[in-house]
Amino acid sequence: MPSDDSGARTGGRATVIGIGAALVLIVVAVTVPLAAGWDVATRAARSADDRAVAPLHGLWVPHVGLATAVAVLLAILAWRYADRLAGSLSWAALLPATFGAATAWMLALALVDGPTGISRVLGNPYEYLRTAREVDDIGMLLTTYISRIPLAADDNWVTHVAGHPPGMLLFFVALVRMGLGADATAGVVVTLIAATLPAAVLTTLRLLGVESVARRAAPFLVFTPAAVFLSVSADAVIATVGAWGVAALAAAATRPRVLGSVGWAAVAGVILGATVMMSYGMLLLGVVALAVLARTGRWLALPVAVAAAAGVVLVFASGGFAVWEAYPVLAERYADGIASRRPYAYWVWGNLAAFAICAGPVLGGALGAAAVSERARRDRVALWLIAAGAVMVLLADLSGMSKAEVERIWLPFVPWVTLAFAYVPVAWRSRLLAAQLIWALLVQHLLYTVW
Template structure:
């Protein structure tokens, strides 16, 4: 009814920002990949050494994203006139001059350039400057970084919930419907950077010979100085997130949840806090004002078709898209995981560390959901959340670790969800 009334002018297949279609034969490689993954991944999670399993998670996530996108062209989404690559010619050979004039020249930029802070464009310019020019190399960067989130999230889950729980989550992180938008939207880059930042924070909190270190297993015991350096690196990445996307500000709830659970030593916290302002200070010194960028993006949105999307509809419709992103296995597991996380709040002693273990699995999911709800209720995101929310949705998928392995029926449900969406909806990303 809203479509016929012209109230949703830019979404042909709401709540998805996509067009309806029926795609069958070209999906056969993805069907084969998914079935092999359902059969093999649960076995790998039990038998492979941890570091090799992380490599499998990374490569498997990238492969799943690529085979799903093959029918539509892997690099195609980045070549449209509204995307970032279309704005690169304006930067020329003077990225600092472009940065200083960013807010003044914003109205002339492509849609996605003026809808985001300038850091994504600077990343693409740096890739092009190294000689890796073109949409193919940009797609490779996006998919590689986006797929790394599966490994980074597994690392975080290992720290806060134990290696057994993290291993159970890996197949679901690999065969998640989120992969549909890992290839190829720039938001996949944001997903990978955010996941790596949280993982660094988590690893930095592990003290040698602590109960947390024993629970997480070998490979995470590092010295005090090294932990401070890891925390500093995590802070640097966290500080970069608001300069990748304005919608990433609520994702700071995730590292906060990790810190509340692990309660690290003061040197780690100091190093983390010291790292966070480095990127904002650098951009401010270079001539870019974050607040002016926010205001300029808001003005650009007000005069675009996106502002005509009805708030009340997308308040609910965006949550429906979130359900598609996380899949049925996460939907089934989420209530129990959140109940365990809530119970932990009342059983953790005020002093010392929190009680870490499988019950903490719901904490990252709860933090991610809090960020999503903040964006949804505020109207900051109103449509197109299938790409915008993937940095949050990936953490909700972690609750699937409550399913006892091999959990192939649940894993098959995740795979089928991704295949059905790809078969029925043609996304611009």
């Protein structure tokens, strides 16, 4: 059996190699389009805006704001205390603490851009809110939804509405009808929902019997660079709803009594079915769901959850929106529109670079450390969840339906691969947390992030 020192050295090497690989990928993805004079977003000979920074959907705009000092202070406090608190707080205190810290971190980063840091994204005409304010008949919305997806339709949906099932639009319709439909107000609601994402993942881990992994991963789940995008993107809602669906499935898979297992499986199915009605790509959450069930062996929950999820899909179908009819129409619009101007040969690896920027390049080091960690092999449940996160990313990438903009589209995958930070060598934890915090500050202050 290898010594602890040997294991630490192996983990350290894997960490360095993983970080190096991620950084090289990012550098190449940024420099190749610049060196070639190639706008990979439009295939034009020259970029329409010299500040564009592929592979992100954003611009190079270095800036500071009134919230800069707050964001920096939070980063220092997180680096100093987050790890210690994650290990010492009671479980009852840990979950609300993650919510409060995540809320503060996301708002501080977003408000570096001033009040518009919360409002401008959701107020974009290609987003959901403007359309949601015009909806006065949900029945008509559902029955005409598919016919308005094609670009050729006279009254075609704007980009984000067309690219998703109606669940996400209905979420914003609900906000509007509750009086929460102003751009900034909706931005705060999205941020507060996203702030529960770490708690959902931590709850899943504890239910699966690996609370120690949850505590080690908590600082990295809360203070992730993805917070730059979570606080302003509707995809943060999708990520959070999906994570709570997985948590409910974990509850189903660990209940000692059949009735409790069936009940939680039904709840999980409804939540996950609703998630699929928010984004076609969330069918991939089935990979995480299977990882949960495979490691617990409670397969009874599977047919119940599938039936409940199918029930949600069928309710939408009875109202006029059948997902199996809509997806081919969307694929045609995507092929006719922007996808035709985004070369797959670049984006099949450029996407991975964008994901590394979103989740932080030192995630590569964490994945490397988890891959060689004896502790990870003992905590098989967590290792399976990390692997499921990586598989979801690869499947989404190879599908060709996510060419660019994955810094927001793949937000639902970020927390599952972030669990790899639980397995970095002890000597590296503080350094990697500092790197994640600094990276988030750099992304927020150097770039104009569209999402």
